[in-house]
Amino acid sequence: AQKVTQAQTEISVVEKEDVTLDCVYETRDTTYYLFWYKQPPSGELVFLIRRNSFDEQNEISGRYSWNFQKSTSSFNFTITASQVVDSAVYFCALLIKAAGNKLTFGGGTRVLVKP
């Protein structure tokens, strides 16, 4: 069975601070994909990034960066120089190819960026 754990339920920072969101996953499959989604107050889940299990390269996109480490089953997400618009709930998710692309979400981390 697959599982995603986001231990931080809420993080509060002041604008321009960096914030790192932790994600730990469990799966016995060797082929899987990891995702981060953002859920702003409007409620719609917005796709941020996808990573497959064979690509451990870290990625940077603007103020966002992701650190994927298979050795610790972690896929952490960092927002650099946070802004008020980054306030949202962020979800890490795991997709298992062998299970017909079943997509399992973590519990989410609420990020509050104060001006």
Add this chain to the structure above:
Amino acid sequence: EAGVAQSPRYKIIEKRQSVAFWCNPISGHATLYWYQQILGQGPKLLIQFQNNGVVDDSQLPKDRFSAERLKGVDSTLKIQPAKLEDSAVYLCASSYYRGLGTEAFFGQGTRLTVV
């Protein structure tokens, strides 16, 4: 490109009543998911379709919930009879199945309140 459409956006019903939600996925997307998101929690997969066949419904409370996807396009999720604990946001998502773990796109959800 049009996104995932869901209706209604909001619904308030009394316990023991019935309710139905509708989802129109992105054109050409073979995979369709229904998730239940209780306030403060991550989305929980209820059922996953591949075209009009069910891939996973292990977490669907089958005594009261049902879903169908006729002709492999639109889908409806029904609750009959509703309980107080069914109060949640019901999210529909779709993905273009290429066997490569493509990301899922989400609708805005239907917020159900059972009183």
